[in-house]
Amino acid sequence: MCGIVAYIGHSNALPVLMDGLRRLEYRGYDSAGVAIFDGGQIHLRKSVGRIANLAEEIERNPVSGSIGISHTRWATHGAVTRENAHPHTDKSGRLHLVHNGVIENYQILRDQLIERGHVFHSQTDTEVLAHLVGEAFDRATSRNVASLVEALRQALRQVVGTYGISVVHADVADVIIGARRGSPLVLGIGKNEHFLASDVSAIVAYTRDVVYLNDYEIIALQAEGFEITTVSGNGADYQVSKVEYSADSVDKGHYPHYMLKEIHEQPNSVRDALRGRLCLEEATAKLGGLNMSNADLRSVDRIVLVGCGTAFHAALAGEYLIESLAHIPVECEFASEFRYRNIPLDRDTLVFVVSQSGETADTLAALRESQRKGHRTLGICNNVASTIARESDGGVYMHAGPEIGVAATKSFTSQLTIFALLGLLLGRIRHLSHGEGLEIIASMEKLPDLVARTLLLDAQIAAIAKKYAHSKSFLFMGRQAQFPIALEGALKLKEISYISSSGYPSAELKHGVIALITEEAPSIFIAPRDAVFEKNISNIEEVKARKGPVIAIGTEGDTALAKICDDVILIPDCPHYLTPILSVIPLQLLSYHIAVELGCDVDKPRNLAKSVTVE
């Protein structure tokens, strides 16, 4: 992960870089740095901790200039120290480089460089890159843009791994060079100014005209223009795209945190996931992006869903949704396992990779592995410009809008909505009648309003959060499609409040988990009025018999839960296959309010990053 922002133009680079870094802080936030060219030399400022610390450092020690590169780090190689923060310099101290990704053969390269007299000041893999580029450039006979680009090419041909990089050199100070392989990089085109960033959100306030770089491309940016070539030395075609969203949509608005804003955006994000995809006439869903005819879809006899983190939990809930609506066997795989597992896939298996960012390294590798085996592999992504969106054989976009809070919320409910659409589409090609299709559509159309009604529980949930915030551990339990929701509730809580929490199928309680029940360890049961409601009640009784506090998520109108549970949150009634889209919302709000109560940094939890672009 890590975030990169670079600027070249005629304005002061610093405010652009600092603003961009703040917007990219979700990608990593353990240290940060800038290198600014002031017309004479390049000045470096670095600091451990958040961007605010870097801002303080610059206030104490000001810099200004119209060319600069910057970085916010999420440590992979080397501890969180000032020395390991980017930018890194070469042997001459005149080249500065920032990097997102992992150089896998850095140790060998580093040893070779040390033998050649290079001295290293950090433990990072990145510093190797800086030395390699600097060394190649110092061998060049001329000192101009072309020779700097060529030096970068020579360096990149030696490295194994992933990179999004940006380089400035004091000897060729009218250019910034960038390159990508496996880590995203986007060019922003302004008037007599250009930008380079890991994500458009860093530059959308300045321009909406962008070029998404492809793997193995190198870009040379100057104030008045840019040139894109490849690592192998060829020219590259590019396409200028318009960013659809504005800078406002990546602001917090009146919310104290992105996470809360994104939780409350769910009526709209669910509506946007459904928009234009329900076809009353044929009583089915239309998902044109799959690039598959009904005949193609008819022959699918198995589906494999692949993802990481919250996207994996969405896949697990998707398994229930698709199996109950379409009766097609579904399997879920962690992307990190799928890529190395060599899972047997037959011809009629359809693989979906699920990823909000579309950049998660393991999920991307899973996509490529599946495609390498000749499988049609589809993507379910939010970021339409992402690598997964571009490399998959088709898919479904979430249209959830930017998700900035590190803890995924609205992307999860959008993913579930898409699985419901898929279930409907595949079911209608098989056993579902026109009438049944219409009933499902009617229920799905009501979803955005039901999500809005669920959000009205916010104040009640905040009060419950206050009551339990100081508990040392939580258990989350649910049956059937609510089991993945229990996993997701536990993940939300641990990632933002650092409270130990785990999710189980309710019936697993008696197979070990029950040993954890104490008066201090609350259990959260997701127990809507469904076919297994009574079974959940029995499990709740088992917890209560051991004096464990119980918070239950039930269905509006239910009175049974209140009789045995300590606290009850009632969500609107809807068909069982759609309930997970509602039942997860109280859990998102509960974890949010507990984290706030504990004074945690909700949008930037420790050790995490929004998009994990390293393995």
Ligand code: G6P
């Ligand atoms: C990281 C984030 C999680 C996210 C996961 C998968 O671990 O912290 O919130 O669920 O990556 O991200 P993706 O972008 O592939 O959905």
